[in-house]
Each structure stands twice: as structure tokens, then as C-alpha cells.
Amino acid sequence: MTSTSAPVWHYRTPKQTLLRWLGWFSLVALTVFSWQLMNENTIWAFVSDAPEQAADIGDRMFPPAWGYTGQLWQPLWDTINIATLGTLLGVLFAVPVAFLAASNTTPSTRFVRPLALLVIVASRSINSLIWALLLVAIIGPGLLAGIIAIGLRSIGFVAKLLYEAIEEIDTSQVEAVRATGASGAQVIDYAIVPQILPAFWGISVFRWDINIRESTILGLVGAGGLGIQLNASLATLAWNQVAMIFVVILFTVVVSEWVSAKVRQAVI
Amino acid sequence: MAVQSYPGRWKRPPVLLTNPFWRRAIYTGALVYLVLALQSVEIDWQRVWLGLDRGWKFIEGFLVPDFTTRWRDIREGLVESLTMTLTSTVAGILVSVPIGIGAARNLAPAPIYLVCRSIITLSRSFQEVIIAILLVAMFGFGPFAGFLTLSFATIGFLSKLLAEDIEECDRSQIEAIRATGAGWWQVVNYAVQPQVMPRLVGLSLYRLDINFRESAVIGIVGAGGIGATLNTAIDRYEYDSAGAILIIIIAIVLVVEYSSSWIRRWVQ
């Protein structure tokens, strides 16, 4: 006999069943409605044309312009610098924000904590490309705009994960250090920092890895790096150069993923 | 007890890099890199100085946002973004579930496993914006290209995490169901699904959040959504409209975050 562990839905009351169906139904209805709303202006002729377009682009991409690589080293170096310096900048600001946002280290849950959480949400909601767009308009195109954009986006990400780690620490260790008569700074140094250090390194390297990917496109809006080259090649429809840039990006991303995996292994 | 003298000095032994040569080499390397990277950033202080004024204008725009002047554009972009987010998340989930199962080593045969893993790698290697550029070139401007972009990105994200989840499933439960003589589908349905369902729901909601934020970006390269509106506003130096859009984005992200934590509690 196949008497398996009884699935949950055998125990559902009729009311729960009804609610479930209602939930599923409204999800489907909403999706269909959204689909129609979204495609009101879609020109289906272009869409049906896509396979030919794709074949055409594919055709022009091959072979990639290998000779173009020479012009990509400098932008690649810039891209890596944007990601690394931007991550450093973001982490620098994220650490204090995380301590202000964690409910067990914040100086005031009433005022400071909501403010820190707002900073985190604002930074997280806005993509680095949008930050770059704004910064290029404000301080002009170049690496600096890219670095600050990456930094601003990283603050929220790092601070969020870090403050969650801070809230999960073992409180008995904190109490023990406090009981020796340690001051606030010393409690952070001796009881909290050792506990969150692995998480800190893991999060930072993880974000750096993401930032490498993000910084490849910041150039599209003028914030330096490979994206500038990409933009230029796209503008002249030089698809074989675009393909070459993709190869370089792919290579960089694979390497950065490997580096970040190694560092995380070493730290934890 | 005999009077005995104890050493008065103690130095914390290095934790990570125990080999002094490598420690020094890595520290020096990091320092040299930092100097080189900082040197590669050329800052046009004059331009930055001029920009401060605009930066201030932007902050003003953010504090006193203007929702009305461009309301039609904003509404249109918002509708596109939201519909794109929902449809692409649903489509992405529908495709990711089979791919995720196929990419789980404990369920899928080797050839299927390899195919699914390469789809995942392909989807994860490129930034959404780059995919959007390609898809816009193929399918024409508008939210349909955006929908495809976000669906594709969702597949990489969800399938990978789902596959990892399935691989971490409790082996004994799968074996128990298999021991009852259940077929492959029954094993998936009775042993795997109950274990991964709550996390799948959580991840899907998280991806919904990400897709909304990304939908605000891919508009910059022509894939529809609020990003296009934002881009125009910034290009025209209409910082009060841009501020309004950013505030709307932040608010929606907040709403999604709160409601998803609510739904997650409800599902579990």
C-alpha cells in the first residue's frame, strides 16, 4: 500500500479551500489583465519579425572582432576599479548605518533606527544605473560618477545583510564582556565584531562580485568602464565589437565569481 | 607556589595568512593596487564644483517633488513597469520550476542536468540591461522586450536557488517515498514539493521585488517602464519630476517588501 505522509491539503477546511482557489484565481486574472494592459501598444509585426532580426544580429556578431581587444584593456581596468573602489566606499558607509539600524546596537529605536532603515531602503530601491544617471548629470561623466553610484547602491545592500547579522549575534557573549566593565566601544570591539566578522567579509565580497557585473554597464550612461565602449559599438551597429565586449564581460564575471567564492571559503 | 615570572608580552597570532611572506606580499599588493586604482580616477574638480549646484537642485526636487506636471508620463511608465513586473515574474516562475528540477543533481539525469545548468549560467552571467539591449534590438522598443528580459533574468535566479534547495532536501524523505514504489512524478510531488514550497514562495516574492526595481532600469535602453520616464526627466534637468519618480519607486519597493513578508507568514 502506498500510504505516504499525508499531504497537508487533506486537512484543509472547505473555507480554506475556497480562499485558496480565490487567491489563485485572482492571481491568474491579474496576470492576464496585466498582460493585456502591457501589450496594448506592442507592435506584433516587430515581434514576429524577431527570429530574422536575431539571425541577422547573430550573423553580424560572428566572428567577434578579436583585434578590438586592444582597446578594451583600459575600460576593463576602469570597470574593475569602479567596482572595487565603489564597494570600498559603500562598505565604509554601510558599517555605521548597519550598527545604527540593528535593534540591539542602535542608540535610539525611536529616531535613529527608522532613519537608518530609510537610508537602507532608499539605497536598495534605486539601481546603480539610476544613481549613475543622476550623478553623471550632476558631477559630469567619468569614473567618479560610477564609483559613487556603485557605492550608494552598495550601502543599502551591505547594511541590510550586516544589520541582520548583528541582530542574530549571541547575546550572552555581549553580556559577559559588558560584565567586565567594558565601555560601549569595547563591547562592540570584543563581543560584536568577532561574531559578525565572517558575515561581514562574506557580504562585502558578495557585493563586490555583483558590482563587477553592474559596473560593466554603467558606461551606457557615461559613468566609465566597458559600457562606454559598448555604447559606442552599439551606436555604430558594430555587432562584432559588441560580441567581443560580451566575451570580455563573461570572462571578467567568471573570474570575479571564482575570486569571491575563494575569499568566502577562506574567511568562514 | 614558587614565584615564577611570566612573559609580559603577547601578540595576537595572525588568523588568516599565517605565512609571513604571503601576508606581506598580499598587503603590499593590495596597497599598490589601491594607489594605482585611485590614480586612474581623474576628477575634474571644476566640473564637480559646478555640479554641486545641480546636486542641490536635485535634493530640492527630491524634497519638493512634482507629481503633477508629468503625471501622464509617470502613470504610463508606472503601469508598464508594474504589469511587466507581474507578468515576467509569473512567466519566469513557470519556466524556472522545470529548469530548477532539471538542474537538481538528485532528480535529473546527466544530460538534462547539463542543459539546465548551462541555461542558468547563461542567464546569470549578463546584467539585465545587456540582455535588454539585445532583446530590444530583436523585438523592438517597448515593454514586451522588457517582459522577456525580466523573465529570462528570473529564470537564472529562481532555477539556481530552487535547484540548490532541492539538492539540500532531506534524503530520507525522498527515499521513503521511493520505497513505496512511487514513480518520478510522485516523488517530486510527495517528497520534494512539500519541502521546497515555502522557500519557493519566499524566493518568488523576493524576485518580484527585484523585477520591479530592474523594470525601473531597463527602460533606459528602451525596454519600456518607468526607467524611460526617469531618463527623460533627468535629461531635461527636471529634477522635481525625477524626485517624484524616485519617491514612487521607493514607496512601491517598501509596499512590496512589507506585503511579501506578510504573505510569507501567511503561507507558512
Add this chain to the structure above:
Amino acid sequence: MLELDRLSKTYATGDTALSQVSFEVPAGQVVGLIGPSGAGKSTLIRCINRLVEPSGGKVILSGTNLVTLRGNALRRARRRIGMIFQEYALVERLTVMENVLSGRLGYVPAWRSFLRRYSPEDVAKAFSLLEQVGLSDHFNKRADALSGGQRQRVGIARALEQDPELLLVDEPTASLDPKTSRQIMRLIGSACRKRNLPAIINIHDVLLAQQFTDRIIGLKAGEVVFDGKPEALTDQVLTRIYGDEDWTRMRGEENAGEESQPPTVDLAEGL
């Protein structure tokens, strides 16, 4: 010398954990605090060094009332009180040496502790304490690489590194085997005698308490229901503290060979 004067604590949840507890502990006396779970033993200890804020009463240590202290003054009071925890509460990712040196945190400025630059006396003292608790070889190990008994020894060394005037001990043996429990109790007892330290030890094991302390205080529902010599802990008293139970059977399992007066010399016995 420690004096508690009508010490009370009511938690925000409404639980009254202590009501009007008063007693004195003269220098050099080791007090065992016993009582059923939830009697308020941990609360009492934590009220003394203010890890828990008392809601009323006084705690007077060598003439100063600790209850009114704030900020730096509280910090200076805490460094005079060593505390030993049930689950050791070592900072797991720091080395044994750093854990012991953390006993000096109340004495050194933050920048010194940040750079781990302690004075030679502090370091020498830490080495000497580690030898006394039998851990001389382990000072550069990380705390999470030690066994339970070893961790508790580090906890003791950390408390003694503070040069305390009072030792608070919260269930030091709760997660240890019977033999290690005895070693730890003996270690604490002899350390107190050597330094003429008063100590309050929370403990569930009545036999251990009788064997290693000079005086026993029984707590029940936040009130002192017994205060006297260990020998005076009769079956009736135990019933008063804990409720009905077959106490004779418990004593029957007592190991008759153990001495009631712990030896004072052999600190790192049995390693």
C-alpha cells in the same frame, strides 16, 4: 563585603522575580544560592552587576550603592565584580588569551584594547592565571576549539583577571560532567579563599552546594526562605524550598568518599 537591602525586581512582563531580598556576604565567604527553576537566582545575580536593572532596593559593595550608578561609574563598579556564566559566554571567535585579557577592559582605554596592547603586568597576570587553571598551552587557541570544562576555566580566568572584589557565578557546572563539575567548583572555591573574595554561586546541585560552599541561601518565588550553614539543609528545608520529593534517596546516591572541605592547593587538579 556585599550587602543587599530589600532588592526587588519586577520584569516588564509583570513577573516579580525578586521581592525584598536582603542579606550580607562578608569577605571571603562563598555563598551557594539554591532554589527551583524560575525562583529568581539568575535575576538576583544579574541585579548585582546591573545586567538587569533592579526595580527597587540597594546593592552595596564596599560602601557604594551600585543601583544608582550610571555611565562611567557603573563601568568602574562592574570591573570590580567578576562574573562566571553557565554557558561560559566566551567570545568564541577570539583566542583564549584575548578572552582572558578582556577581563581588563574596564581598566584600559578603548584604543589600547582595540590594538590589543595591554600592559606587561596584565599579560603576565593572564599567563599566570591560565597556568593556575591548567590551560598554559592553549592560550593561542580559539575559544570555540576548547571543551566545555576548558571553556569554563577560561571563564574563571577572565573573571579573576579583573582583580574582582566579588565573584558572581551563575550555574557554573550546569553543562559539565560530574567530575569536571567538582574540579570547577573546587577551583572557584580555592580562588576565593586565596584572595579572600566573597562569592555568590547559583547552583542546582544541592550536594555540590553543600560540599563546596560556606553558607547556603534558599530562594523561592523571589523570596529568601532559607539562610544558613550547609549542614542545616535538612529534608524539611529542602521541601520548603523545592516542594515534596524523596530527599533521602537523593542523598543516598551521594559519594561518601568525598571530603567536605575542599583542598586549597591543587588548583589544576585532574588535568
